[in-house]
Structures are given as C-alpha cells and as structure tokens.
Amino acid sequence: MTWLELSFKEWQRRPLRTSVTATGVAIAVAALFSLLSFQRGYREGIRSELDRLGAHVLVVPKGCPYDAASIALHGASWPCYLKQRYLEEVRGVTGVAIAAPVFMAAVYDADGYQTVYLGVETNILTLKRGWRISGRSAEHDNELLIGAEAARRLGWRIGETVRLPGLRDQSGTVAGILAPTGGADDTFIHLRLGAAQRLFKHTNELTHILVRLADPEQLDHAVSQLRGCDAGLAMNVVPLAHVFRTIQSLVNSTRLLLGCIALVALLVAGTGVSNTILMAIAERGRDIGVLRAIGASRGDVFRLFWLETIQVCLSGAIAGVGMAFLAARHLETWVRSKLPFAPTDALLQWQWWIVGVCVVCAIALGCAAGFLPAWRAAHVPPTVAIRAGRGLA
C-alpha cells in the first residue's frame, strides 16, 4: 500500500466528516477564485468597452462625467443636451482628428424592453474600426443600421420596412445589420443624426461628441485646448483614459479589503481542517501506536497525516474551483445588479493562473493546518498511543 492510498483511507473511514471539511475549504476557495476572476474581468471589461467606443475623449453635457460615460457606453436617455454648434468648435481645436456627434435616446415599449436609438453621422464609421456591416449604413433619413442583437430580438432583415418600437406611427427601412461586436452597440438602432433629432424633437441638440485625436500622446494638451475653447465652459470634456484610471483605482482600493476577507474565510477553513485531522489522530491512536511499533519512524507518521491534510485541502480546492464555475452565471448576474459602472463584457474572467493561485493557496493552507496535528501524532510514544486507544489528544 502506498502512502497516498493509506492517506485516502480516511475518506472511507469517515466519509461525512472528511467531505464536510473539504466542503469548507471548497467554499472558501470558490470565493477566492470568483474574487480573483472578478477583479480581472472588471478591469478587462472596462478597458475593452472603452476601446470599442473608439474615441479618446468624450464631450458630454455638464454633470458627472462617470455617469455620462456610463450612459454613452450602455445607452440610456440623457438628462441634458449639448448644443450642436459646439461641434464646430470641437472640430476647430487643433489635435482633434475626428469629432463624431451623437444623439442618443432610449424608449421603452409596452413589454418593458428598452430600445436605444442613436443618431450619428457617417464619420462614426471612421471611429468604429471594428464594425463589419452587412448591407450599408444609414444614408437616408428613414434608413436604419441595426445591431446584431437588436436584429435578432426584433427579427428584422435587410431591406425590410419596419415600425420603430416604442415610437408611435414611425417606420424605417433596415439598410444594414452590424456584425456582433460583443458590446452595447449590438443592441442599438442607428439612424442619421438629423432624423434622430427630429424623431425625438431635439433639433440642433446632441447628447455627446466622440473625439478621436490625431495623436493620443497629446491627450492632455488636446483636453486643455478643448476646455479652453469658447464652448468649453458649457460642456464637460472627459478623457476616457482618466475615467479608466479612476474606476481602476476604485477597484484597486477595494481589492485589498476583499482579499483580506477572503483570507479570513480561508483561515476559518484552515481551523476546520486542523480540527478534523486532530479528531482523526485522536481516533486512530491505536493505529499510530501499532505503526510505530512495527517500525514506522516519526517522520513516517508525520508524513502520513500531513499528506492526509494536504489531500483534503487539495480536493477542497478542486471542488471549489468547480463550484465557482458552476455558480459563475448566477454570481455574474447578481454582482452586475449591485455594481455601478458594470461593463457589458463577462465580469468573471478566469485564467489558468487564477486556478494555480487557488490550488497553491489550498496546499499552503493544508501544510499550515496539518503541521501541528501531524507533529503531535508523530511525537506520541508508541506504548502510550496503544494504551490510550481512542482517548488520545
């Protein structure tokens, strides 16, 4: 019988106790795993979401730029508007390569579905380099370019004349469908700027302007230029890199706290493991004595119990990672409902290194939790152990 087989014996001897202990480790590891994948997913999600926007700077009406950035990214109705003449001023600023005006409005239809309409000019195509359009973009006032997800939900095809959801007695022709981008664009309906403004009765008003700079390195200079232009006092110039940095620092600041608490969970699991092994040693006092009597060294006994501990922790870790995978979808929806500025991408993004970290943590936990009991077992003289029988420890 090998060492490993011997240490597996405990599972057969006390299946319930051992599995409860392993479950404790598993829950703690699952929490750690989800936490680590969440940290990564949130950061990557925000980064790729900002990348997809294709702009370096967002010009929005007065108000919190983070709220504004969030609305621009996810689609909603805006509380206030920019005047269209600001656009010319923005375009006049040196360093601005493309300034794409956008008018965004969200309407709800009877079923509670939100439909987001976006009025854009054709220069949006130069910003959104990742867009693949089947058909063509909206070139006439009643033409629409719809996102893949919206097309799927509404069942629209190219060339079809459709009634616009959420708007009474309005119709348009589907000119093109956007290939899936993985972002919020998939759910938007794009119109021509003028058409959207007329539709929502906000002529000569915009909700935001997407600005792409000729040289992203000159961001700070361009931003101060934009703030300094005549319209600069009536609008908010938001460099997206700053938004990313702020949200990032916010997430980072919580990371330590979350990590500490996950550590507490692991610690609690560790005391459970220690306890279980202590019980096992107490119960198997006679076995230990016999083992020692037939020639097992202290090291051998130590090794046996240590292996047992690590094995419990390791199976806990594997079960925990499995649990985290199974629960990921529910967890994701739950976290999303709680979180401000949640990106549309998957929030929980796991990677092999995260699995590695979890397994290493569990093994370290096993080593620490098993050390004292195993040492104790190894240092009981064989005669005492045999005599004590079940009363050891």
Add this chain to the structure above:
Amino acid sequence: MLLLAFRNLVRRPLRSALAVSGLASAVAVLACLSAFGDGYRRALSTEVDRMGLQMMLVPLGCPYDAAARVLKGKTLDSSLPESALEEARRDPAVAVAAPLLMAALARPNQGRADMWVGLDKTALALKPWWRVEAGDGWFGDDNAVILGCDAAEVEMRKPGDRFYSPETGQELRVAGVLERSGTSDDSMFFVPLRTAQRMFGQTNRLTAVAIRLRDPALLRQARDRLQGVSGAQVVTPTEMMGTFVNLVGAVRTLLLSIVLVAVTVGVLGVFNTLLAAVVERANELSVMRAIGASRSQIVGLITTEALLLTGAGTAAGIVLAVVVGQGVESMVKQFVPLAPAEPLLSLTAATLAQCVGLGAAAGVSAGLYPAWRASRRQPADASKAE
C-alpha cells in the same frame, strides 16, 4: 443540562477552541463590516447637515469628485471665476452664497498637508455652529488667521500669537481658535478670502460657492438656472451622498457576501466538531438512553452544545471586533472615498443583535444533524459500540 453540555465541550479543549476560533474570526469581520456600514451613512449625513447648505457651485469636472474634495478639504485642479459668485447672488432664490477658496500646503516633513480655507463674512451664515473657543470670532484684518482646534494644537498657537507661513511667505496673526466640531474643520486654517487668493496666487478665483436657498422648495428651479452659469455646475448634498452611499454599498455587499462565506465555513467546522463528539460518545449516549434519557433530551443536549459553541464563537468574535476595530477603521478610511472625520465603526445594538441572531441560527443548523444522529442511538447499542 447546560452544565453537562459545557463539560462535554471542555473535555476536548483544543478541538472546541479551534471550532470557536474559526467562527469567531468570521463573526468579528461581520460585526466590523456591518458596524462600518451604519457608521458611514450616519457620519456622512452629519457631515452634510453640518455644512448647512443646499447646493454647491463647483467647477466643471466630476461634481462628486469635486464635492468630495471640498468636503474633505483637498485642492481642486480647476477653479471658478469670481463672476460665478455674483451670478449666484443675483439669483432670486438664493439667500446666501458663500465663496470658498481651498488650498492644500503639503508638509512632507510632517507627513501631512495643511488645508487653508479662504472665507468671507457670508460663511458665518452657513456655519451656525462656528464657535470660537478663544480669541475673536472673526478676522479683524487681512492678516488674521483662525485655526481649527487640531490645527492650533499642532502648531502650538494661541490667539494673539504670530504665525508665519514659510511656503507662501505670509505673516499672519492668530485671531482665534475654533471649538471642536468633529468635522474636518478641526484641522483647517481659515483666512480672509482676499488673503487666501493672494497667498495661493488665485486672484479672482474660487474653489466653490456654497449656497443656501430662501426656500428649499425652490431647489429645482434654482438649480436649472444656476446650471447655466458658465464654467460651473451645481451639485446638491443629497445627490452627492446618494452616489457615495451607493458606491460604498456596492463594495459592502461584495464584502458581506464573502464574510457570509467565512461564517458558513465556520459553521461547517462546528458541525464537524459536534459530529465527532457524537460518534466518540456513542457508548455514553446509549447508556444515557438506557438510564432513562428521552430522545428529545439527547437532542436538547447536543443542541445546547452547538449553541454553546457558536455562542462562544460569536462572543469572542464581537470582542475581537471591538479590539481590532480601531485598526480596521484606519485601514478602511484610506480606501473609502469621502471618509468622514468621525469614527465610522459604531457597534450598535442592532449590529450586535444581528450577530447574535446569526450565531444562534448557525448553532441550531450546525447541531441539527449531529443531534438527530445522537438521538438514534438505542439503549441496546451500548455494549456494541466499541
């Protein structure tokens, strides 16, 4: 029965202690967190109430960020032109509009930054609690400075003393020292607005304009009008508080869920301990049954043991929370945006009740299966057990 349950637990001191300590650390974190959440909300609203204003005009940029900086006394990157103040004062709904200029002077040697605030007389109307502990209630001349009580302590100055600010080359005279207010005002240096503008090279610039309205019901109209002031935007304290409470709430929910994980793991530990006790004492339990103990009495015994264990864990956890609470608080304050100056951790009766309730629920649920198992022992099993 209580005594018997207690003796049973003490029989295995190490085992019981481990189970208790696991649960205790989880409960300690839980108590800290829920106390923190309550304390944060309360401290924030006191701080906002004390400001005595209904609106704030701040420069463009994130108004929440800006308001947080003004509240915490940090310098803003951008400033308002003084014309914004005139426009605000012209508005019919505005009762008081007080200009503020804030600047931070870094003192790297002492590892802190001094906050200087420039005010004019209108500020008094917005700060009814402004009470002077010693000296004059207001700046007598341009070179007067009024110190917050902590600032006076650090600088070791009394009213009438001279005060030289080397960074700005300004010679000042201490006119008064403020009473302790419990807000960030305690550590500030107040000077007349013009002096502050001169000291920090911000002629005709302001950091913010604090506004009180004639009637709070006019808030919406006044807000729409003032939103039009060029280069400025309006923030209301309620909006501000809402955002922070939301943000902190989101983080808190995440934290709480992980704490619950820890508690669950602790409960599993208690479960295991009890189960082992039941298995070990199988013989004893049979004997108890044989001498007339009923099933429900056995269930009661094991449940009492479970409650004792979790009770001890909860109590130890709460004690731990009280002991390490201060350390946790100072750590949390570094990370939370707009951490108010007041103590955040407040162990209220509600928090305690919550922890104790959770502990009891944990005890009952952890003891359920072992108790049931213990009660299945037949008196006749007694000799068969070993």
